[in-house]
Amino acid sequence: MNKIAEASIRHHFKALIDPRQRGKIEHIKIEHMLLDILIIALCAVISGSNTWPEIYEYGMAEQIRLGTFLRLPNGIPSADTFRRVFMLIDKDRFEKCFINWITAVETVTKGQVIAIDRKTNRSTRDRASGKSPIHVVSAGASENRITSGQVKTEEKSDEITAIPGLLNLLVIKECIVIIDAMGCQKAIAETIINKNADYVPALKGCQANLYEDVELFIKDAIKKGFRNVTSDYYKTIDGDHGRVEIRRYYTVYDILACR
DSSP: OOHHHHTOHHHHHTTSOOGGGSGGGTTSOOOSOHHHHHHHHHHHHHTTOOSHHHHHHHHHHTHHHHTTTSOOBTBSOOHHHHHHHHHHSOHHHHHHHHHHHHHHHHHHHTOOEEEEEEEEEGGGOBTTTTBOOEEEEEEEETTTTEEEEEEEESSGGGHHHHHHHHHHHSOOTTOEEEEOGGGOOHHHHHHHHHTTOEEEEOOOTTSHHHHHHHHHHHHHHHHTTTTTOOEEEEEEEEEETTEEEEEEEEEESOSGGGO
16 A cells, blocks of 8 residues: 555544444434545544534535545535534544544655644633633644644643643654744653654743843854854845834754854
């Protein structure tokens, strides 16, 4: 089997058991194939759909194209069908199939940049009970625009410990992991290095001492014309909204060698 075939959704999800054929729900008439439901849903989410009705609307809009590689014996499943099937699916098995598929996709499409991001689901806040909203830490391949995995955390402080766990789920060898300032931690950097990957964390004022050290180092290097400092320089000039914006980028390769 070639790499393209190995990266297909059908190949990685064919072993997923259809929950509608088990136990007490055997009487349910199955009108839509499980793989059809999975493939439509995954394609819809990749295209930006966030709700069951939006997934259904995507399927209806793309029905002709989907019909070229899906069976669709009774057309596009309803929004309720998508919801019921995903509620019944074995979550652990689905996650395993999903991660295996994403790993294969990244191999084929060379998704070398992995972005770690955090989002807050505002709809999960319950003001009456004082329950805070759920925070989710996710990882996605920038070239593929696909989420490779995600971990739910109850509090933002938990995200620091959640990120290494998320990284351990993924194959990131020879990738570049980019993280916002929340992930600028020694333990996270060590996890990435131990998995033979590189990292680019954002550095902001929340890491006061490190931020000040880096700022002083760069300012001093600029003042001295980067003498004895291995570096690169890049400048962009953009014009928009009646103004000109100039950005200058400095990259230093080995700070220890500059001491």
